[in-house]
Amino acid sequence: MSTFSRGFSPVLIGPKRPLVLLVVVAALSFIAGFIFHAFVPLPSASLNADAALVRPVFSPGQSEPVLLDLIDSADARLDVMLYQFSYTPLQVALAMAAARGVTVRVLMDPKIDSNLFVAEKLVQSGVRVRWASRSFASTHAKFMVVDRKAVFVGSTNWSRHAMQLNREAAVSIENIDVANSFESVFETDWNIGTPWTP
Numbered sequence: 001m002s003t004f005s006r007g008f009s010p011v012l013i014g015p016k017r018p019l020v021l022l023v024v025v026a027a028l029s030f031i032a033g034f035i036f037h038a039f040v041p042l043p044s045a046s047l048n049a050d051a052a053l054v055r056p057v058f059s060p061g062q063s064e065p066v067l068l069d070l071i072d073s074a075d076a077r078l079d080v081m082l083y084q085f086s087y088t089p090l091q092v093a094l095a096m097a098a099a100r101g102v103t104v105r106v107l108m109d110p111k112i113d114s115n116l117f118v119a120e121k122l123v124q125s126g127v128r129v130r131w132a133s134r135s136f137a138s139t140h141a142k143f144m145v146v147d148r149k150a151v152f153v154g155s156t157n158w159s160r161h162a163m164q165l166n167r168e169a170a171v172s173i174e175n176i177d178v179a180n181s182f183e184s185v186f187e188t189d190w191n192i193g194t195p196w197t198p
Contacts, residue, residue, distance in 0.1 A: 052175035059168035063156050066172055068093050070146050079145045079186045080106045083138065084157040086114035095125030107132050107186065107193055109139040119196050130193035143182055150174045151182045
C-alpha cells in the first residue's frame with residue numbers, strides 16, 4: 001500500500017480508501033479552479049462583433065453565388081487565402097475585379113497541383129499571387145476579405161467539388177473588426193510568402 005506524504009497527512013491508496021482519495025482530489029480541484037477564476041481574469045474579447053451581419057452559407061448550392069456577389073461588390077481590395085483553387089468561374093470573377101481596378105491578392109498552398117495552373121492564369125489577368133510559406137505544414141485556411149469590411153470563411157475550397165458536390169459550411173461576416181483580424185493574418189502570411197514566378 002503506497003502513501004503520499006509530502007507535507008500532508010498520509011492518504012492510503014488501495015481498496016480500502018478509493019473514495020477518500022477521490023473526495024480529496026475533487027476538493028483540491030474545486031479550490032484551485034475557484035482561486036484561478038477569482039484572481040486570474042479571463043482575456044477580454046478582442047473583437048467587437050456586436051454589429052456583425054453573419055450569414056450561414058452551405059454547399060452545394062449557396063457558396064458560388066455568395067462568393068461571386070462578394071467579389072463583384074469589391075470596390076478596392078480582395079485578399080484571398082486558399083488551400084485549393086481550381087474553379088474557373090471564381091478565377092474569372094477575380095480577373096474581372098482586377099480589370100476594373102480592384103487590388104486582388106491570392107495566397108495559396110504551394111503543394112497543391114491545381115494551384116500551379118491557376119496561379120499562372122491569375123497572374124496573366126492582373127491578380128497578384130504568392131505561395132504560402134512552407135513554414136506551415138499546410139495553409140489549409142479558406143477565406144476572403146472584401147474591402148477590409150467583410151469576410152467569407154469556412155471549409156469551402158474554391159473547386160467544383162466544393163461548390164457543387166460536397167457538403168461544405170461557411171459564413172459571410174460583415175464587420176470591420178472581424179475583417180481586420182483576418183486581414184492582419186493575411187498580411188502576415190503574404191509578407192512571408194513566396195512571389196509567383198513562371
